[in-house]
Amino acid sequence: MTRVLSCIQPTGDVHLGNYLGALRNWVIGQHECDAFHGIVDLHSLTITTEPKVVGDNTLRLAAMLFAVGLDPDAATVFVQSQVPQHAQLGWIMECTVSFGELSRMTQFKDKSARREAEFISAGLFTYPALQAADILLYDTDEVPVGEDQRQHIEITRDIAERFNFRFGDTFVMPKAVIPRAGARVMDLQDPTSKMSKSATADSGLVYLLDDPAAVLKKFKRAVTDSDNEVRFDRAEKPGISNLLEILAAVTGGTPETLATQYTQYGPLKNDAGEAVVEMLTPIQHRYHELIADRAELARLLGKGAEKARAVAEATYRRATEAIGLIQI
Ligand code: ATP
Ligand code: LTN
Helix, strand or coil: CCEEEEEECCCCCCEHHHHHHHHHHHHHHCCCCEEEEEECHHHHHHHCCCCCHHHHHHHHHHHHHHHCCCCCCCCEEEEHHHCCHHHHHHHHHHCCCCHHHHHCCHHHHHHHHHCCCCCCCHHHHHHHHHHHHHHHHCCCCEEECCHHHHHHHHHHHHHHHHHHHHHCCCCCCCEEECCCCCCCCECCCCCCCECCCCCCCCCCCCECCCCHHHHHHHHHCCCCCCCCCCCCCCCCCHHHHHHHHHHHHHHCCCHHHHHHCCCCHHHHHHHHHHHHHHHHHHHHHHHHHHHCCHHHHHHHHHHHHHHHHHHHHHHHHHHHHHHCCCCC
């Protein structure tokens, strides 16, 4: 069965875009492939400066992943720092990638430029080496990623190839896949930009943990145009099209057919809001149960850590044996 790895950083709360565009597909995919889902807390240390924050975010994200339907008996859901081989193989990867290669990573250039007046950790620079370790440790066949991560998968392949050339065939060559088309959810206040946790205002973002009143209000205030015609047309009518796409993604219809059922904006906004509330209610219910039951959460994450460690340990051993580090 194809081994697929997706990783997510525990930064910020999960929003409707993350769910409709990614998490929901993970839930479906867990029965179709050998799915590994890592919460990559060590990656978020590149920008962490306060105690406890990463741990709290990690638990919240884990509870959310189980609440949306990831099943620890089907998929392997683990926390990166619970599997020590990530950091261990990460060092070996750093020694297998060059300074020049890391210097060409556009994500590092963008992120370090944005943090100009702030502390720029060396980890921000060596981040792709740790990401390569994440991927190669699990003999990953496929990594579903967005366009922004393509370069990191390419460098992982370069590192694997170099390692295999130097020390003998050790790592499986992973490939980037663009995930099955999920909905692309746009910001409700700025429907030409995607809904993103790095948006400046929260009013256009629907978080999975927003209460029903907040969700309905955000939909009611969604930015639309003034010509009062309900039609699916991303270019001319981005606001209305976004509402139709969300409603379609949640109820299972198509945006084009849904458009024919409305003559006014108000009822569309209302129906989209209510459909989202109805979808979120059971997720929130499970989330609140889990986040209040740390023992259960620990048990579920323990299961994932155990499965992840078994695979990671074997790969790490293969790598150190290939290099010829002593084994005792
Ligand atoms: P950032 O704004 O920091 O990039 P983000 O909110 O866009 O964060 P990521 O952590 O980059 O979220 O993405 C997690 C997953 O959610 C990815 O698979 C990404 O493709 C998906 N995703 C994020 N935003 C959307 C969106 N608006 N519509 C559909 N999918 C999305
Ligand atoms: N760099 C990725 C997160 C990430 C990742 C990975 C994704 C870390 N390790 C391994 C896929 C496979 C990001 O910033 N979204």
